[in-house]
Structure formats: structure tokens, C-alpha cells
Amino acid sequence: MKRLGYSATIYHVKQAEKIKDLLMKGKNEVETGEWNRLVKDAYNSLEFLVTMHYLRQYLPESGRILDAGGGPGRYALELCRAGYDVVLMDIDPAYTAFAEEKIELEPKSVSSRLIASVVGDIRDLSDFNTNDFDAVLCLGGPLTHISDEPERTQAISELVRVAKPGAIVCIAVVGYLAMLRTVLSRFSYELITPAYSELIQEGKGNNLVGDSLWHFFRASELQQLAESCGLITLEMVGCEGLSTGLPEATNTVAEDPAKWKRWVELVLETASEPAIADMAAHILYIGQAR
Numbered sequence: 001m002k003r004l005g006y007s008a009t010i011y012h013v014k015q016a017e018k019i020k021d022l023l024m025k026g027k028n029e030v031e032t033g034e035w036n037r038l039v040k041d042a043y044n045s046l047e048f049l050v051t052m053h054y055l056r057q058y059l060p061e062s063g064r065i066l067d068a069g070g071g072p073g074r075y076a077l078e079l080c081r082a083g084y085d086v087v088l089m090d091i092d093p094a095y096t097a098f099a100e101e102k103i104e105l106e107p108k109s110v111s112s113r114l115i116a117s118v119v120g121d122i123r124d125l126s127d128f129n130t131n132d133f134d135a136v137l138c139l140g141g142p143l144t145h146i147s148d149e150p151e152r153t154q155a156i157s158e159l160v161r162v163a164k165p166g167a168i169v170c171i172a173v174v175g176y177l178a179m180l181r182t183v184l185s186r187f188s189y190e191l192i193t194p195a196y197s198e199l200i201q202e203g204k205g206n207n208l209v210g211d212s213l214w215h216f217f218r219a220s221e222l223q224q225l226a227e228s229c230g231l232i233t234l235e236m237v238g239c240e241g242l243s244t245g246l247p248e249a250t251n252t253v254a255e256d257p258a259k260w261k262r263w264v265e266l267v268l269e270t271a272s273e274p275a276i277a278d279m280a281a282h283i284l285y286i287g288q289a290r
Contacts, residue, residue, distance in 0.1 A: 030094055030098045034072050034074075034140075035071075035072040035073075035074060035098065038074050039074075041247070041251050042250055042251045042253075042254030043240070043246075043250040043251055043254075044247075046240045046241065046250070046264075046267060047140075047240060048074065048075075049264065050237065050239045050240070050267065050268065051075070051139060051170075051239055051282075051284060052078060053268055054170075054235070054271075054284060054286060055075075055079075055137075055170065058168045058170070058235075059084070059168055060135065060168070062084065062134075063084060063085070063133075063134025063135060064084070064085045064087070064115075064133050064134050065079055065086050065087070065133060065134060065135045065136070065137060066086075066087050066125075066128065066132070066133045066135075066136045066137065066159075066162060067086055067087065067089065067137050067139070068089050068122045068125070068136065068137065068142070068159060069089070069090055069091070069122050069138050069139070069140065069142030070090055070137070071090055071092075071095045071099075071140060072090075072095045072098040072099050072102070073088055073095070073096075073098065073099025073100075073102055073103060073114075075137065076088040076099055076103065076114065077102060077103055077106070077110075079113075080103060080110050080111070080114055081106070081113075084113060085113055085115050086113055086114050086115065087115055087118065087128075087133070088114065088118070089117075089118040089120045089122075089125075091119065091121050091122075093119045096118065097117075100117050122138060122146075122155045122159065123146065123151055123154050123155045124158065125158040125159070125161065128162045130161050130162065131161075131162070131163070131164045131165065132162045133163055133164060133167060134167055135163070135167050135169070136159050136160075136162060136167060136168075136169045136170075136289075137170045138159055138169075138170070138171045138172065139170065139171075139172045139284075140282075141172055141282060142155075143155055143171060143172075143173050143217075144173045144174040144214060144215055144216065144217065145212060145213050145214065145215075146215065147213040147214065152225065153228070153229065156171065156225060156226060157230075159229075160229050160230050160231060163289040165289055166289060167288070167289045168234075168288060168289075169226075169231055169287045169288070169289055170284060170285065170286050170287075171222065171284075171285045171287075172282050172283065172284045172285070173216075173217040173222055173282070173283050173285075174214075174216055174217065174281065174282060174283075175217060175218075175219070175238075175244075175278070175280050175281055175283045176203040176216035176217055176218050177218070177278060177279045178216075178240075178245060178279060178280060179203065179205075179216045181244075181245045182245070183199075183200070199214075199216075203215055203216035203217065204216075217283060218278060219236050219277045219278040219283050220278070222285050223285060226285050226287050230290055231287030231288065231289060231290075232287055232288045232289075232290060233285070234286045234287055234288055235272050235286040236272065236274070236277040236283065236285055236286070237271045237272050237277055237280075237283070237284040237285075237286065238271050238272075238273075238276040238279065238280025238282075238283060238284075239271070239280055239281070239282035239284050240280050241266075241268070241270060241271040242263075242266060242267050242276065243263075244279055244281050245279075245281070
């Protein structure tokens with residue numbers, strides 16, 4: 001075997017250290033970013049809390065679940081803890097690697113429930129068979145980052161294809177009306193800036209919001225799209241509910257446990273009201289495959 005010279009050895013060591021640093025940076029960004037988003041304060045925790053409330057209500061008692069676009073695995077971990085067999089899929093390998101590492105830290109009875117972690121795109125689920133899962137989830141808003149309408153239809157059609165007949169399919173998106181309220185409160189210049197006209201009028205914000213592709217949804221649009229792909233609508237939910245657009249007030253109420261308990265009860269009691277679902281920052285569609 002050929003030996004490397006001193007300078008070549010130093011070069012390879014530095015390259016390895018550079019790669020290690022990049023991986024650590026990516027891990028830290030996931031940790032402080034999407035992984036932390038759902039628990040960083042009371043307001044943001046409502047999305048997770050309300051979503052899990054409805055998953056417990058609609059998911060089967062056991063089975064194989066696809067968490068499509070599942071990011072760093074916050075929901076996948078909770079589902080593994082609940083005894084489901086979970087396949088996590090995300091387009092970002094940094095997220096799937098992070099999720100594997102997090103879930104591996106759990107007791108074997110939990111970590112063994114993550115049966116696969118796959119890098120992939122919700123528009124193409126060809127890695128999975130038709131009628132493959134007892135439930136299919138697409139939570140947090142991956143569909144919102146598909147700006148092309150035919151591709152959104154393709155994504156939902158794929159989610160439906162891999163679901164068994166009668167399986168629950170849950171899809172969460174970011175709401176259009178909530179986006180407009182955010183513009184009013186924080187970015188009002190966008191109301192009269194020509195570059196933002198499509199965002200304001202149609203909810204289309206390509207490379208305008210965080211340099212990403214965006215399509216913000218009305219609840220009725222999501223319902224119609226899901227039904228056109230063969231789903232039966234069971235419920236529409238506003239994940240932040242009555243708290244939408246009120247992070248400061250929500251976080252203040254959460255400082256008093258008694259007030260917070262009562263407020264969460266009210267959020268859950270009203271989350272499926274049509275007006276509240278439509279105004280929510282995250283709109284959760286719950287449907288059933290035929």
C-alpha cells in the first residue's frame with residue numbers, strides 16, 4: 001500500500017477536520033432550528049400539542065406510519081414512543097441523520113420502532129409500494145414549499161397512493177390569512193411593494209420569504225386539493241388555534257399553569273371551527289384514503 005507523504009497526510013487530516021466541522025455546524029443548525037421550533041416557547045408548542053392531540057384521536061392503535069417530509073424527527077420520535085413502526089423521509093439528509101441520532105438515544109423499545117430513515121421528495125414516493133402504510137403524515141408544512149400547482153397535486157397523489165385503503169392521511173400547510181397578518185404586523189412595506197404582489201394576492205412567495213419557494217394556503221384550497229386526489233375529508237384543524245398571531249400574549253398566559261391549562265383546553269375545543277382553521281398559521285387536514 002502506498003504511503004502518503006507528510007504534506008499529503010496533513011492535507012487529508014485537515015480535510016477530514018473540515019468535513020467534521022461542516023457536519024457539526026449542520027447538526028447545530030438543525031438542533032437550534034427546526035428541531036427546536038416546536039418546543040422553543042408556549043406559542044410554538046401549540047402546533048405540536050394540537051397536532052398530537054388529533055393524531056391520538058385518528059391514528060390506528062398500531063401500525064406502520066410514513067412520516068413524509070418529517071424533518072429532524074420530532075413527530076417520528078413521539079410516534080416511536082407511542083409504539084408505532086415509523087418510516088421517516090425528508091429531502092434534507094442533515095435532518096434524517098439528526099433524527100436517526102436522536103432516536104438512537106432512546107431505549108431499544110423505542111429506537112427499534114424507527115424501521116427506516118430515507119432521503120427523498122414527497123413528490124416521488126417510488127421507494128414505497130402502493131397501499132404500503134397504515135397512516136401517512138406530511139406535517140409541518142412541506143407542501144407549502146412546493147410552489148407549482150401540478151407538483152402539489154403530484155405530492156398529495158403520492159401520499160394517497162402509498163396509504164392503505166381506509167388509512168388516515170394528515171397534511172399540514174402554512175396558512176395564507178395568517179401570512180397576511182404577519183405582513184401587517186411586521187412587514188407592512190410588502191403591501192405596496194410590486195415585487196410582493198403575488199405573495200399578497202395569491203400567497204405565492206417564491207424567493208421572497210427566506211429565499212425559499214412558498215405557497216400559502218386557504219383551508220378550502222387544501223381540502224379541495226386533497227379531495228381531488230381521492231381523500232375523504234374528516235376534519236380541518238387550526239394548529240395554533242385561537243393563539244394564531246398572538247405569540248406574546250400566549251407566552252405570557254403560559255407563565256401561569258392554571259391559565260395555560262384552561263387556554264389549551266379552549267384552543268383544543270375550538271381548533272376545528274372553520275374560521276379558526278382558515279386563520280391558523282398551520283392548517284392541518286385530516287383525511288381518509290378510499
